[in-house]
Amino acid sequence: MSYSLENFCDDTRSILLASDNHDGRNTIRQKFELLLGDDTFCAAYVGPNEDPGVRQIYEDPDMHFCVLAYNMAAARNSPPHDHGESWAIYGQTAGYTDMTVWSVDSDEGSIEPLKTFRLEPGQAGLFDVREIHSISYAAGSKFVRVTGVDMNLETRRVFDPETGAIREIEQVGTDKA
Numbered sequence: 573m574s575y576s577l578e579n580f581c582d583d584t585r586s587i588l589l590a591s592d593n594h595d596g597r598n599t600i601r602q603k604f605e606l607l608l609g610d611d612t613f614c615a616a617y618v619g620p621n622e623d624p625g626v627r628q629i630y631e632d633p634d635m636h637f638c639v640l641a642y643n644m645a646a647a648r649n650s651p652p653h654d655h656g657e658s659w660a661i662y663g664q665t666a667g668y669t670d671m672t673v674w675s676v677d678s679d680e681g682s683i684e685p686l687k688t689f690r691l692e693p694g695q696a697g698l699f700d701v702r703e704i705h706s707i708s709y710a711a712g713s714k715f716v717r718v719t720g721v722d723m724n725l726e727t728r729r730v731f732d733p734e735t736g737a738i739r740e741i742e743q744v745g746t747d748k749a
């Protein structure tokens with residue numbers, strides 16, 4: 573059965589209207605995996621001939637969630653970060669992405685890795701509001717990301733993993749992570 577970007581966005585809208593909470597976002601993550609498995613969707617947005625880079629492929633006019641396609645030529649390790657008041661779901665379509673979840677020790681002013689997991693093609697991972705994560709992907713990786721809002725309008729935190737120092741980032745332009 574095919575499952576299009578339009579199907580996914582319709583479902584996401586309905587789910588957020590009914591339950592804009594962790595359970596609802598996890599249901600969106602499950603729907604996202606249906607989209608990652610759709611050959612027509614993958615060919616259109618994360619196919620082998622896509623130009624390298626990041627491209628926004630949908631923004632909801634009313635609820636403002638955004639879908640971005642990532643066709644990444646080079647490998648990258650992101651610093652630990654959150655997405656401000658937004659949740660984020662990453663979904664792999666080619667290559668892999670290693671995800672690390674971090675915890676903050678506010679007394680020590682440091683951050684520590686909590687767990688790491690690998691997203692393989694067809695798998696999606698949810699990071700809820702303020703959940704700190706870093707991503708590491710191989711050259712040639714392709715993935716799609718959904719956020720609750722346009723991240724270009726959201727202030728987010730980026731952490732130095734060695735010192736725990738926090739920078740607040742606004743207006744990140746084409747957001748890489």
Ligand SMILES: [Fe+2]
Pocket residue numbers: 653654655660705749
């Ligand atoms: Fe992120």
